[in-house]
Amino acid sequence: MSNQIIGFTFRSPTIIFGRNSLDSIGSEVRDFGDALLITGKSAMKKAGFTDKIEDLLKKVNINTHLFDKIVPEPTLEMLDDCFQFAKESKIGFVIGLGGGSVLDAAKPIAALYKEDISTVSEFMGKEFTKPGIPFIAIPTTSGTGSEVTKNSVIKVKKEGKKYSIFRDPLMIAKIAILDPYITATMPPKITAASGMDALVQAIECFVSLKANTISDLLSINAIEIIGKNLKQAVEDGQNIDAREKMAYGSLISGLAFSNGGLGAIHGLAHPIGFQHDVPHGVICALLLPYIMEFNKDICKERFALMAEKLDLDVKNKSIQERADKLINYIRNLIEEINLPTKLTELNIKKSDISDIVKDTKGSSLNANPRKATPEFLTEILMSAL
Ligand SMILES: [Fe+2]
Incomplete structure (x- = not known):
């Protein structure tokens, strides 16, 4: 490796890492308002982590709205459904609990929440004008790195492509919680x-x-x-x-x-x-x-x-x-x-x-x-x- 220091800009969420680190979620989001919890269809529910998060938030008087319909390799249409649900639920922050697919789907919901739009699709190709609401990333696999990245890889069927539909520092999670007990269920x-x-x-x-x-x-x-x-x-x-x-x-x-x-x-x-x-x-x-x-x-x-x-x-x-x-x-x-x-x-x-x-x-x-x-x-x- 070179001895020369190569210049860099280093971006990252606040990272909370360790066994049972999920337990700290309540104190981290205390004043954020209602939560939208985005998950896959059943694995986290079966493993008890969906309920655990709802209970931990209830203890700090936070209501949780659950969107548990993200399938692997999510599509833009799925994001539109989720965004509509988020707007109807009047939330203060978003939690993504899942693998890379769930986190990539959840990221734009939080980042675009304050933009003047009613679907994610209509924002394609546009620049972010303001910060969204906080996004808390809780990965359930050890792999994609989506909990710390600024982009979101989504399938866009009508273009026949899968690619990073948005890439912006405003997409980076506010907090990433990595609890190895969650990944043990995979x-x-x-x-x-x-x-x-x-x-x-x-x-x-x-x-x-x-x-x-x-x-x-x-x-x-x-x-x-x-x-x-x-x-x-x-x-x-x-x-x-x-x-x-x-x-x-x-x-x-x-x-x-x-x-x-x-x-x-x-x-x-x-x-x-x-x-x-x-x-x-x-x-x-x-x-x-x-x-x-x-x-x-x-x-x-x-x-x-x-x-x-x-x-x-x-x-x-x-x-x-x-x-x-x-x-x-x-x-x-x-x-x-x-x-x-x-x-x-x-x-x-x-x-x-x-x-x-x-x-x-x-x-x-x-x-x-x-x-x-x-x-x-x-x-x-x-x-x-
Ligand atoms: Fe990768």
Whole structure:
């Protein structure tokens, strides 16, 4: 890593982290008015956390309005329904309790609440004119980093795309509460996919062209913590120590990439996610070794450093060998946690590749350390079939 300090602007919510940190919610939101609690359909209700939040808020005399209709990969129409419900409920703040999909859906509801609009759709393409109402992000997975980011990835069916519909510092949560006991309810498949998303984000950020001194510090630390704990969290979801480390690793991965950028994997993941309905973490994990091979020659020193941090057996090995060891380690990890390694396993065929490449653009792709031209992307996807 360079000894020079690279300038940065570092944005972040207030972060409350730790076992049972959810219990502090009442004192944090005491004067905020009525709450809108946005969740997925049933997992948090079944696990008791929806009721727990309502009870904790009741103790500080706060009414809760529940919107529990967010499905994975939410659409703009869903946000419009939620926004209408928020306006009718006359709320003072928004709580998002869920994975990345729920948090990304909840973020614009809070941020746009004071704008002079009646649907989220009509604000598309416009600039924020004022701060919204406070947003409290409570992630239930360790993965997307949405609790600390300023954007919201949503499916816009009529445009045939999934992308960040809004990106503004005013979207950042006021408070992020990370309680590992909540993530302990997630099944192995979601733990594996979301955990790999966090690892991919940290690896992409560590070699990103937009990385800076503080994102380097966070991303390399995230790689070490996630790399050493993901398998355990997948195999034994009740291992609260592994869950806590994954929650922390995912948090600092989110802080890293939201300030230091991503790369070609995230550039590809959005069009593939939209066109083929594949969970975000699954496609990110699948592409990781292929893109690492593509980037290897340009960032082998950084790959070697990651191998050292992960305690891979790299003594007396050259930089090149260390980088290769890292990629092998990643391949094995993906297999060990039972995620797919070939696009055909996700029903993505050779004939689908040109449409994917055509829609792959944006800031993540541009931050990739090696210029990922459409020709290279095609080659990479062909090798992943
Ligand atoms: Fe991601």
